[in-house]
Amino acid sequence: MKASELARGFSRHWGELHDANEFARLGGGELKDVYRIDADGGPYALRIYTPDVSPEDVASELELVAPFAERLPEVPAAIRTDRGELQAAEGGRVAVLTTFVEGEKPDRQNPQHRRAGAEMLARLHSVAASIETPAPRPGFPARGDLDWEQTRWWSWHDIERYLEEHDLDELGGTDAAGLHRRLIGEVVVLPDALDQLARRGLPTMPIHNDYWEGNLIERDGRIVGIVDWDECAVDWRAIEVVDAACSFGRGELGYEFDPAAAREFVELYVDCGGEILSEERQALLPLRLIRLVWETLYELGRACQGYSLDQPYLWGNLTSLDGVDQDVFG
Numbered sequence: 001m002k003a004s005e006l007a008r009g010f011s012r013h014w015g016e017l018h019d020a021n022e023f024a025r026l027g028g029g030e031l032k033d034v035y036r037i038d039a040d041g042g043p044y045a046l047r048i049y050t051p052d053v054s055p056e057d058v059a060s061e062l063e064l065v066a067p068f069a070e071r072l073p074e075v076p077a078a079i080r081t082d083r084g085e086l087q088a089a090e091g092g093r094v095a096v097l098t099t100f101v102e103g104e105k106p107d108r109q110n111p112q113h114r115r116a117g118a119e120m121l122a123r124l125h126s127v128a129a130s131i132e133t134p135a136p137r138p139g140f141p142a143r144g145d146l147d148w149e150q151t152r153w154w155s156w157h158d159i160e161r162y163l164e165e166h167d168l169d170e171l172g173g174t175d176a177a178g179l180h181r182r183l184i185g186e187v188v189v190l191p192d193a194l195d196q197l198a199r200r201g202l203p204t205m206p207i208h209n210d211y212w213e214g215n216l217i218e219r220d221g222r223i224v225g226i227v228d229w230d231e232c233a234v235d236w237r238a239i240e241v242v243d244a245a246c247s248f249g250r251g252e253l254g255y256e257f258d259p260a261a262a263r264e265f266v267e268l269y270v271d272c273g274g275e276i277l278s279e280e281r282q283a284l285l286p287l288r289l290i291r292l293v294w295e296t297l298y299e300l301g302r303a304c305q306g307y308s309l310d311q312p313y314l315w316g317n318l319t320s321l322d323g324v325d326q327d328v329f330g
Contacts, residue, residue, distance in 0.1 A: 007035045007046055010095045013081040013088035016041045017097070032230070036100050043100035045076065045227075051092050053230075058094045060137045062086050064206050065229045067131045074120065074226050076101060101225030103217035108248045112221045113213075114261075115268050120223035121211060121244050122274030125237055128205040129275075134234060142204070142235040143290055144194045148187060154301025156187070162304050168311065182318060186293050193286050197236075200279045207240040209233045212247035238280040241269060242287040245329065256316055266329050284329040292317050 004023060011017035022038040032053070035046040049058060062078050069077035076098035078086045087094050106113035136142065139152060149156040163176040163183075208215070209231040217225030249262030266284070270276055295317045303309040 006048060006091050006093065007033070007037075009090050010046060010048065010088055011037065013083075013090070013095075014044075014079060014097050015082050016044065016079065017046075043102070044079070045098050045100040046095055047098070048093055048095040049230075053094060055087060055089065055094050057139060058087050058096065060140075061229055061232055062096065064134060064137060064232050064234075067206075068124070068127055068226075071127045071130070072123065072226070074101075074224055075229075076225065076227065101217045101227065103219035103224050106213050106216050106218035106223065108213050108250060108261075109252065113218055114248050114265060115272070116218060116221060116223045117213070117216060117244065117248055118265055118268035118274070119272040120216070120226065121240070122269050122272040124208065124211075124226065125205070125240070125274055128207065128237070129203075131206055133205060136234050137232070140209075140231065140233040142233060143239055143294070144198050144236070148190055148293075148297070151297075151301075154297045154304065156297070158304040159183075159297065159300045162300060166303075168309075179315075179318070183293075183296065186289070186296075186318075190290070190293065193290065197283055197286060197290075200283055202236045202238055202280055202283060203277065204234060205237050206232065206234050207237065209235065209240065209243075211240055211244045236280075236283075236287070238276070238283055239287050239291065241266060241274070241276065241280070242284055242291055242329075244269075245284075246288060246291060263329055281329065288329075 004025070007023050007025075008020075011020050011023075017037055017039050020037050020039040022036075024036045024038075026034045026036055032047045032049045035048070037044045037046055065075065066077070069075045079097045079099070080086060081088050081097075087096050089095075106117055108114060108117075136145070141147075160180065163180045166176055168176040168179060208226060208229060210228060211226075215226065215228040216223050217227065245262040245265040246257065248265045249258050249260075250256065251258050266276070296314060299310060299314045299317070
């Protein structure tokens with residue numbers, strides 16, 4: 001079944017879509033196909049998850065997102081089907097309907113947009129702190145609880161085999177063997193790094209877990225939408241601050257790391273009401289390393305599944321801590 005036909009098939013589950021006159025597929029989205037649907041009630045966003053995403057995965061996502069949607073107008077709430085359910089099943093896939101948020105992706109090079117992103121993250125965490133921390137989301141462990149050799153996103157065994165079988169000479173002037181050695185060097189220190197972080201007692205809360213420009217919607221200099229909560233989880237607050245700072249701290253090419261820009265984002269976050277305890281600030285650089293390893297393994301894991309490998313992004317992630325000291329985040 002073609003994706004457009006699948007989207008039209010899903011429309012029968014919501015009365016709001018019975019008079020739909022346009023289905024426009026939107027770009028982006030690795031874990032689902034997203035459609036803008038124009039109907040008399042206004043534009044809607046239909047998110048159709050890939051076949052490997054189970055109804056249970058989607059249900060746990062919606063459960064974690066619900067308190068945010070109740071408290072923040074920027075978080076679109078799921079619209080119930082005609083049967084009163086928050087998701088619909090069709091053709092072996094699951095879909096969720098929300099209102100469509102008009103706007104554009106913020107520009108990380110724009111100072112006003114960077115401040116808006118930091119302010120929105122501070123508000124998001126303020127709301128998260130008011131939510132009774134739920135149980136961990138099944139299948140989405142916190143970084144400290146992750147089995148780094150075998151996850152839903154990658155297999156270390158498959159990655160090693162991939163690196164043995166592929167020529168990556170264009171990757172930052174190194175070869176696959178060099179990348180393999182470097183990855184091993186990073187992965188072997190993870191248990192000790194994670195153990196030290198766990199001892200700090202860092203604040204834990206429900207987080208978006210993929211807070212970057214591609215999942216934010218900007219209009220008139222404000223963030224008016226936070227979408228794509230697929231990876232939401234219960235984890236350290238500081239890991240999300242690091243993720244966001246590193247995303248808004250990337251250069252124009254998308255993979256080079258600008259420590260000054262990342263430091264600025266952290267300070268904007270604090271200036272806008274975000275909290276960073278002293279033990280969290282001390283943990284930001286180790287968390288940055290953990291994020292980089294995660295991103296690298298995730299990218300290689302996708303390559304093992306047949307997706308094209310973004311080699312500059314991969315190498316940029318892996319090397320962006322070279323020569324960076326503890327003062328990178330202030």
